[in-house]
Amino acid sequence: xxxxxxxxxxxxxxxxxxxxxxxxxxxxxxxxxxxxxxxxxxxxxxxxxxxxxxxxxxxxxxxxxxxxxxxxxxxxxxxxxxxxxxxxxxxxxxxxxxxxxxxxxxxxxxxxxxxxxxxxxxxxxxxxxxxxxxxxxxxxxxxxxxxxxxxxxxxxxxxxxxxxxxxxxxxxxxxxxxxxxxxxxxxxxxxxxxxxxxxxxxxxxxxxxxxxxxxxxxxxxxxxxxxxxxxxxxxxxxxxxxxxxxxxxxxxxxxxxxxxxxxxxxxxxxxxxxxxxxxxxxxxxxxxxxxxxxxxxxxxxxxxxx
Amino acid sequence: xxxxxxxxxxxxxxxxxxxxxxxxxxxxxxxxxxxxxxxxxxxxxxxxxxxxxxxxxxxxxxxxxxxxxxxxxxxxxxxxxxxxxxxxxxxxxxxxxxxxxxxxxxxxxxxxxxxxxxxxxxxxxxxxxxxxxxxxxxxxxxxxxxxxxxxxxxxxxxxxxxxxxxxxxxxxxxxxxxxxxxxxxxxxxxxxxxxxxxxxxxxxxxxxxxxxxxxxxxxxxxxxxxxxxxxxxxxxxxxxxxxxxxxxxxxxxxxxxxxxxxxxxxxxxxxxxxxxxxxxxxxxxxxxxxxxxxxxxxxxx
Numbered sequence: 001x002x003x004x005x006x007x008x009x010x011x012x013x014x015x016x017x018x019x020x021x022x023x024x025x026x027x028x029x030x031x032x033x034x035x036x037x038x039x040x041x042x043x044x045x046x047x048x049x050x051x052x053x054x055x056x057x058x059x060x061x062x063x064x065x066x067x068x069x070x071x072x073x074x075x076x077x078x079x080x081x082x083x084x085x086x087x088x089x090x091x092x093x094x095x096x097x098x099x100x101x102x103x104x105x106x107x108x109x110x111x112x113x114x115x116x117x118x119x120x121x122x123x124x125x126x127x128x129x130x131x132x133x134x135x136x137x138x139x140x141x142x143x144x145x146x147x148x149x150x151x152x153x154x155x156x157x158x159x160x161x162x163x164x165x166x167x168x169x170x171x172x173x174x175x176x177x178x179x180x181x182x183x184x185x186x187x188x189x190x191x192x193x194x195x196x197x198x199x200x201x202x203x204x205x206x207x208x209x210x211x212x213x214x215x216x217x218x219x220x221x222x223x224x225x226x227x228x229x230x231x232x233x234x235x236x237x238x239x240x241x242x243x244x245x246x247x248x249x250x251x252x253x254x255x256x257x258x259x260x261x262x263x264x265x266x267x268x269x270x271x272x273x274x275x276x277x278x279x280x281x282x283x284x285x286x287x288x289x290x291x292x293x294x295x296x297x298x299x300x301x302x303x304x305x306x
Numbered sequence: 307x308x309x310x311x312x313x314x315x316x317x318x319x320x321x322x323x324x325x326x327x328x329x330x331x332x333x334x335x336x337x338x339x340x341x342x343x344x345x346x347x348x349x350x351x352x353x354x355x356x357x358x359x360x361x362x363x364x365x366x367x368x369x370x371x372x373x374x375x376x377x378x379x380x381x382x383x384x385x386x387x388x389x390x391x392x393x394x395x396x397x398x399x400x401x402x403x404x405x406x407x408x409x410x411x412x413x414x415x416x417x418x419x420x421x422x423x424x425x426x427x428x429x430x431x432x433x434x435x436x437x438x439x440x441x442x443x444x445x446x447x448x449x450x451x452x453x454x455x456x457x458x459x460x461x462x463x464x465x466x467x468x469x470x471x472x473x474x475x476x477x478x479x480x481x482x483x484x485x486x487x488x489x490x491x492x493x494x495x496x497x498x499x500x501x502x503x504x505x506x507x508x509x510x511x512x513x514x515x516x517x518x519x520x521x522x523x524x525x526x527x528x529x530x531x532x533x534x535x536x537x538x539x540x541x542x543x544x545x546x547x548x549x550x551x552x553x554x555x556x557x558x559x560x561x562x563x564x565x566x567x568x569x570x571x572x573x574x575x576x577x578x579x580x581x582x583x584x585x586x587x588x589x590x591x592x593x594x595x596x597x598x599x600x601x602x603x604x605x606x607x
Contacts, residue, residue: 021426025505032417032476033432039473040439040447047450103342120586122346125353127581129534131554132574136356139363139571146355149373176352229441237443240536240555256445256537263541269453280446287441 047273054270069274079258079275083282086236086254089167091286093174094232097182098224105187119187125180133173134244137164141172169245170252174238178231185230189223190216218297225294229287236283255279357578364571382572389569390553392576398464399549402539403532406471407525414479415521419513421480422487436477444474444537452541462544470538475528482527486520487513526585533581550577 017023054068064071074080104122108115125133141147141163148160163169193216201211239256246252255275263272364382366375386392420426421433439447451470452461460466490513498512536551543552554573557565 021424025424026420026426028416029420029432031413032436032480035413035472035476036435036439039451039469041435043451043454044447046454047447050450050453100345103338104346107339107342121350124582124585126530126534127585128357128578129551129581130536131551131558132360132578133356135554135558135567135571135574136360139567140352140355140359146359146373172352176349176356179349233441233443237445237537239445240551244555244558256443259445259449260541263449263452269449272449273453276446276449280442283443283446284441 048277050270051274051277055268058268058271069271072271073274073278078253082253082255082258083278085252086238086256086279086282089170089174089238089242089252089254090232090235093171093178093235094228097175097178097231097235098186098228100179101182101186101227102220102224105183105190108187109190122183123180125176128177130173130177130240131244133176134241137169137173137245141169164245166247167251170238170242173241173245174235177241178234181234182227182231185227186220186223189220189227192223193219221297222294225290225297229290232286232290233283236279236286255282360571360574360578363568364575366568369568382566382568383576386569386572386576389565390557390573392573395548395550395553396576396580398467398547399533402464402467402471402549403529405468406475406532407528409468410472410475410479410528411521411525414476414524415483415517416509418480418483419487419509422484423492436480439474439477440481444535445541447473448538448541451538455542461542462547464547466542467539467547467549470542471532471535473538474535475532478528478531479524482524483517483520486523487517490516529584530581533584550580 014023051069052066054066054072058072059065059068062068062071062075072079108118128136139145143160143162147163148157151157151161163172197219198211198215201215206214237256238254239260242248242252242254242257246254248257256279259272259275259279262268262275266272362375363369365378365380367377367379367381369375417436421429421436448470451473452466455461455466455470460469494516495508495512498508503511533549534551535549536555539549540552540555543549548556550573554570554577557570557573
């Protein structure tokens, strides 16, 4: 490309631009870019701007001029603690979903009769949606539900376990909606690994643990990181189930609930934006750490892509 | 043979495997296999329990503490249908889903094509821009976006619901279609272009037929996401533009303890049945795993 410039080539501007990959066909990108700018970048920047225009009430109570919203967020323990409460839910759940999916995806990767049925069944919870899951958990795992009934009948517990309207209710609902998703992703990453690599290791006498540790895991790790990020995002933004099967003003007072409280119940848009933006920052920090770790991993072909 | 393949251990047990002739399966599964199947079983017990209890609840009357309700009835469905205008709500849900699918495919596929095939300045920045909406929690951008919508007077309208649902859908189509397009051999397009086909012809005659499975898969996933999307819709929708999930949530959290439980259960059942029908039909034709990688079925050894 530098030669083109050095020799002051007679080629037209259009030709030179095309050499750098700029030509008319780039127009195909325009709708997507315009769309993202208008519906994502602009509202987002607007929201950030809004955080510096606190409502008079907040300003009066917390002081700090344009930063009043932030002072309110970090000063009000009721709101500030929601960061910790959200993390306490999202991190274990995301980790569990990924770790539990690996062995299941592993066992189901070979061909056997009924595989499609089993995969379909495992994926079906995606269709349940958070609301039905919440309703079902309330009935099934509630004080008088079948689960507690059964546990009492077989004598495992004497008092009904409290499984909903607290931390565990939200965990269950997040696992039920997040696990199938993690399973689906991990099994497709796993199917992208060329089985002949594994077979080659086996011919050299590697045991299953060695093969898993030295062959499959390194090839799978980037996929695991991606899956972890996506399930973490799902769990981190938990909102309906935190309200429906959780303890909305106590143990599961997640950030999304706090943001919605400011938005829908107090009609304080600047404060709502502040909580939302801080929520995004916290989440991106976790994602960045995982991505950083992923950047040290093997990135080449896994041999399975057609 | 069939039953034996089911509990074949992936990992040959040290001694047993060596003493077995190649190609023969172990009759007794290894402990890890049992462990995995037990885990899957527990998951299914929970899943079934949740599903069945909602269905039973929606069909029963006066169900307290006993194993099954005393009376079975369909009246909750009829009540829910009238009371919440279910026909309207389902209509809105499907309309929103279809419009979102069409628009996000029309916007997303050309962009995915460019990202898969070409190099151009600022490609990484643009890629990141498309990735962000998928990575951020919906509430994070949903609240500023909803504020903008309300300021523009679009709040509670159908247009607003469609627009907010497009925000995660378009990047989602781009993200799923890019690897799919990457694995189509570029020689096919080049050949068409050499024979004098314009870009438009290449797209409609050559690429479109090849892309159909990918587009269908992406469309199904967008459909599932849109119908199930709660957060974004909830922030901007009103009584006339509520989708099914939002309507159920509102009924559950309505002031004064919410609606009778069985009424909500029957709505939830309608929701799930709709979704399952869609998904089962879709899964018969496509496998979602083909998106991440062309599946190469592992050989049978």
